[in-house]
Amino acid sequence: MNKINLPPFLQPGDKIGIVAPASVLNYEDVLPGIAIFKNEWGLEVVEGGTLKTASNQFSAPDAVRLADLQAMLDDPSIKAVIAARGGYGCSRIVDQLNFDQFLENPKWVVGFSDLTVILSRIYDAGYASLHAPMAKSITTDGAEWAKESLRQMLFGEMPHYQVENHELNRPGTANAQVVGGNLCILAHLIGTETDVDTEGKILFIEDINEYLYNLDRMMIQMKRAGKFDKLAGLVIGQFTDMKDNSNPTFGKTYYEIIQEHIAEFAYPVCFNFPVGHVGDNRAMGVGMDAILNVTNEEVSFQFVNPTI
Numbered sequence: 001m002n003k004i005n006l007p008p009f010l011q012p013g014d015k016i017g018i019v020a021p022a023s024v025l026n027y028e029d030v031l032p033g034i035a036i037f038k039n040e041w042g043l044e045v046v047e048g049g050t051l052k053t054a055s056n057q058f059s060a061p062d063a064v065r066l067a068d069l070q071a072m073l074d075d076p077s078i079k080a081v082i083a084a085r086g087g088y089g090c091s092r093i094v095d096q097l098n099f100d101q102f103l104e105n106p107k108w109v110v111g112f113s114d115l116t117v118i119l120s121r122i123y124d125a126g127y128a129s130l131h132a133p134m135a136k137s138i139t140t141d142g143a144e145w146a147k148e149s150l151r152q153m154l155f156g157e158m159p160h161y162q163v164e165n166h167e168l169n170r171p172g173t174a175n176a177q178v179v180g181g182n183l184c185i186l187a188h189l190i191g192t193e194t195d196v197d198t199e200g201k202i203l204f205i206e207d208i209n210e211y212l213y214n215l216d217r218m219m220i221q222m223k224r225a226g227k228f229d230k231l232a233g234l235v236i237g238q239f240t241d242m243k244d245n246s247n248p249t250f251g252k253t254y255y256e257i258i259q260e261h262i263a264e265f266a267y268p269v270c271f272n273f274p275v276g277h278v279g280d281n282r283a284m285g286v287g288m289d290a291i292l293n294v295t296n297e298e299v300s301f302q303f304v305n306p307t308i
Contacts, residue, residue: 004177004287006128007079007106009156012042014079017072018135019048020059022114023087025136027052030084033135037082041151048072051084058089066093069118073097076105080154085136086113091185094118094194099125108154110134112281113208116181119286120194123179130154131181131204131275132283142279149283153303161282163273163299168259172268174233174292175304178285180204187218190225199230202292204284205258206237206276212250212257215242219261228261233268233292235301238276268294273301 010016016037018030030051037043048068050059059065072081094117102125109115109122109129122129132150133143149159179196180186183205189195207215222228239254252260255271262269270292274280285303293300 003126004123004128005106005126006288007108010043010079010108010154013044015044015046015077016080016082017046017048017075017078018051018082018084019068019072020050020084021065021069021093021118022059022083022089023057023085024054024059025051025085030135032139033137036138036147037135046072046078057087059084062089062092065089066096069093070097073099073107074101076101078107080108080110083111083115083134085134086111086115088114090114090117091188094121097121110150110154113182113277114185116185117189117194119181120189120196123196123287124194128285128287130283131286133281137281140279143281145274146279146281146283153283153285158303158305159283160303161274161301163270163301165296165298166271168255168269168271169294169299170267170269171294171296172233172266173294174202174268176200176202176232176289178202178204178288178290180235180284180286181206183207183215183218183222184210186227187221190221190227196227198227200232202233202235202290203227203231204235204237204273204275207239208277209241209243210239211243211245212252212254213245215239215254216250216257219258223261228265231265231267233294234262234270235273235275235292236269236271237273238278240277268292270294270299270301273299
């Protein structure tokens with residue numbers, strides 16, 4: 001198992017950076033989130049230039065997005081870097097990132113969706129990161145628990161999630177390192193330097209706005225690549241705004257598609273976990289240890305305090 005270190009937890013008054021390493025955004029959309037970081041959490045916020053620029057689909061050209069993120073990673077006074085939003089673009093710059101200064105002064109990197117690319121790279125560098133709400137999404141409807149879970153993680157309080165049972169769940173217990181993120185991105189990373197090693201891990205997956213046949217294809221790709229073979233456990237999050245062909249239809253729901261491809265394995269599985277492109281997108285520590293306990297009544301997911 002990969003040895004993963006934790007960056008220092010935050011203290012009130014610490015400085016954090018906000019950048020947009022992927023898609024373009026409206027600057028006004030991140031101001032409420034920035035206000036939370038400043039006024040509720042007592043942090044100093046440094047805004048990257050990419051919050052106010054645009055280059056077609058992207059927040060800025062590749063070189064500019066790269067430089068903005070690199071500057072945040074290199075600055076020893078910045079204790080965490082939180083993405084403004086996801087979208088698309090991180091895989092265009094990930095291989096050019098330099099982590100020499102990051103390794104000298106490690107910090108938390110926070111994001112989800114397209115940021116799965118960057119979180120995977122941080123994992124490869126030997127550090128944990130947070131798959132969690134971003135500056136834009138932290139104020140969406142229903143995000144109260146998700147917001148609090150990110151605050152807990154950043155400040156060193158290990159959250160404990162309890163989830164209602166789902167009919168497709170498979171009981172069991174796993175105590176292992178957590179990896180995962182957006183399913184489309186995880187499949188996209190297969191065969192690259194940022195491919196995710198899932199052996200012996202608790203894997204979590206989520207996605208949005210995919211056709212059901214493409215979900216089936218991504219599950220097959222992950223399975224053929226051995227990503228489901230030797231898991232300690234599997235957490236299936238939210239699959240929102242999924243689409244189907246009008247005629248003929250695929251014939252299965254998204255959870256039925258996932259269940260079909262993991263039916264042969266014996267490890268514990270939790271469906272309908274609060275992680276993904278929804279308001280209640282709980283913080284997940286990529287590279288951190290957790291205990292997953294699935295019973296016939298409920299699901300318990302507890303991150304393990306590294307000081308114990």
